[in-house]
Amino acid sequence: MQIKRVGVIGGGQLAWMMAIPAQAMGIELVIQTPNSDDPAVVIASDTIFAAIDDADATKELARRSDVITFENEFVDLAALFPLAESGVCFRPRLEALSPLLDKYHQRCYLEKLGIPQPKFTLPPDTCLKFPIVLKTRRHGYDGQGTFIIKDLATLEQKLDTSHKSSEVLLEEFIPFERELAVIVVRSVNGDVVTFPIVETQQEDQVCRRVIAPADISASVAQEVEAIASKLMTSLQAVGVFGIELFLTRDQHVLVNEIAPRTHNSGHFTIDACATSQFEQHLRAVCDLPLGHAGLTCSSAVMVNLLGYEHAQDDYIEKRSQISEVPHARVHWYGKQESRPGRKLGHVTVLLDERNPQAIAHQIESLWYPQPH
Secondary structure: OOOOEEEEEOOOHHHHOOHHHHHHHOOEEEEEEOOOOOHHHHHOOEEEEOOOOOHHHHHHHHHOOOEEEEOOOOOOHHHHHHHHHOOOOEOOOHHHHOOOOOHHHHHHHHHHHOOOOOOEEOOOOOOOOOOEEEEEOOOOOOOOOEEEEOOHHHHHHHHHHOOOHHHEEEEEOOOOOEEEEEEEEEOOOOOEEEOOOEEEEEEOOEEEEEEEOOOOOHHHHHHHHHHHHHHHHHHOOOEEEEEEEEEOOOOOEEEEEEEOOOOHHHOOHHHHEOOOHHHHHHHHHOOOOOOOOOEOOOEEEEEEEEOOOOEOOOOHHHHHHHHOOOOEEEEEOOOOOEOOOOEEEEEEEEEOOOOHHHHHHHHHHHHOOOOO
16 A cells, blocks of 8 residues: 555654655655644644544544654553554554653663663662662653762652652663764664764753764674664564664763654754655655665764743844854754753754864854853
């Protein structure tokens, strides 16, 4: 069956960025999202306004679509399984999401596969040495729900005042050399393709910059690609996943987190690769041949435009200044409200001999208010 209508659960910028490749491929997007001002609403062929975890709305989404995919992981899987059993086609399949949506279950799954990762445990077990990382098991993103805890007293206070022990896990703190990420896609017939491995740079647990490709050894690259392929094959996943990793000072690779969807670390692919992660995802879920994932330039840097104030502003003047940086491509998500840390857009700059850190600093100096 030729797939012409793709249902997307979630209406944020990740769904919005599927629009251009969808249009080029003759695919209509049907969006399930709660808010009329979410970015993807303006590009949708059809919209169902309902909560992400509203399974009744997803049943209607299935009626209007040939296949359903996910823009985020805030779904109610238990409520969706009866739909799958009745013949609704989800890609990735729900069984591929089951071990990943809860971060503790994700850790247990990686452990079962023998994939290297930080040590982890559940409170009240405090066998890990401080500092440790406390993470909420569900619904954490963009640094929300991740805390570095320096001592037992702080941990106990955090658990008493903010989080129940059953809602969090504890992880070993990794003094990494750098953070890496890779976008990987698997097709219906089992083909696995990885995009160039990138370095990600975080501040306050939020990604600020992505440098493609990462400056890593061939052996590290092979290890990352092997992890990505093993994971996707084991899950029999269909679609794009983002994998975040730590590279330690002694060049060991550890998996930090897995996002079962398109991912912020892959936004550079829109401008810098032969096939974007969004086209690749649509190709996979529509059972079309996967595209070439290589860079079309020597290197690139992607800078997130994060909110730094509470405001209603489209920042048109700042965006105009940034667009004048040579080879800069500005992507603005059309969100109505700015707040600190919110992803409002991103900029990708295709590089020649220019230093990616210097270019990132130039863009950030144009975007963020400068101290007087």
